[in-house]
Amino acid sequence: KQEVTQIPAALSVPEGENLVLNCSFTDSAIYNLQWFRQDPGKGLTSLLLIQSSQREQTSGRLNASLDKSSGRSTLYIAASQPGDSATYLCAVGLSGNTGKLIFGQGTTLQVKP
Amino acid sequence: GAGVSQSPSNKVTEKGKDVELRCDPISGHTALYWYRQSLGQGLEFLIYFQGNSAPDKSGLPSDRFSAERTGGSVSTLTIQRTQQEDSAVYLCASSLAAGGPQHFGDGTRLSIL
Numbered sequence: 001k002q003e004v005t006q007i008p009a010a011l012s013v014p015e016g017e018n019l020v021l022n023c024s025f026t027d028s029a030i031y032n033l034q035w036f037r038q039d040p041g042k043g044l045t046s047l048l049l050i051q052s053s054q055r056e057q058t059s060g061r062l063n064a065s066l067d068k069s070s071g072r073s074t075l076y077i078a079a080s081q082p083g084d085s086a087t088y089l090c091a092v093g094l095s096g097n098t099g100k101l102i103f104g105q106g107t108t109l110q111v112k113p
Numbered sequence: 114g115a116g117v118s119q120s121p122s123n124k125v126t127e128k129g130k131d132v133e134l135r136c137d138p139i140s141g142h143t144a145l146y147w148y149r150q151s152l153g154q155g156l157e158f159l160i161y162f163q164g165n166s167a168p169d170k171s172g173l174p175s176d177r178f179s180a181e182r183t184g185g186s187v188s189t190l191t192i193q194r195t196q197q198e199d200s201a202v203y204l205c206a207s208s209l210a211a212g213g214p215q216h217f218g219d220g221t222r223l224s225i226l
Contacts, residue, residue, distance in 0.1 A: 031212055032212060034214065034215070036217075041219075042219050042220075043117070043204055043217035043218050043219040043220050044204070044206075044215075044217040045217070046214045046215065046216065046217075049213075049214045089156065091156075093212060098161050098163075098168060098169050098211050098212075099144055099146065099161065099208055099211035099212045099213070099215065100146070100158050100161055100169055100172075101146075101148075101158060101215065102158070103148075103155055103156035103157075104155075105155045106155070
């Protein structure tokens with residue numbers, strides 16, 4: 001059974017810092033991996049999707065990496081801003097191409113001005 | 114609209130009543146997903162639709178839960194004889210095709226008294 005773990009559960013940093021969020025999964029037979037952002041009372045916003053054949057994806061200040069063999073992904077946020085404060089969720093798409101996602105518990109990030 | 118729309122945004126009902134939750138996916142998206150987000154369990158997959166059929170309904174927690182999709186578009190999730198443990202935020206997502214980036218609605222917050 002695929003399990004997804006995110007560390008740390010919460011993180012507080014001063015504005016301008018670079019930071020790394022971690023995600024690990026137990027079964028390397030994945031289809032893809034997605035990082036989402038969730039603001040309080042809202043749904044999820046897709047940030048980056050990495051296919052199983054890829055090693056990383058970049059969008060603006062965000063960079064996500066994937067190491068399938070070790071069951072790990074990281075989300076790197078450069079030059080953090082208060083507007084980055086949110087909960088970040090990692091989700092693994094299972095092989096079989098149904099698109100079903102298994103989510104981690106999330107990392108709640110606070111960026112202080 | 115351009116995004117995934119869910120209604121109602123909030124629903125409060127008494128234990129034992131039936132409830133229907135609605136999801137309008139992004140036009141043209143063939144894949145549709147229901148997830149449940151609760152404090153103790155995080156985000157859990159419930160059911161996946163491809164067109165009008167549901168190849169994967171493995172996440173439905175009991176036979177009180179059912180879902181349908183009509184016209185390859187709107188989906189309804191029905192919970193019969195609601196229990197207090199059904200209280201959660203129910204999120205719907207759609208994607209252009211299975212395995213692609215999933216776009217989420219803002220969810221329906223369900224409270225069972």
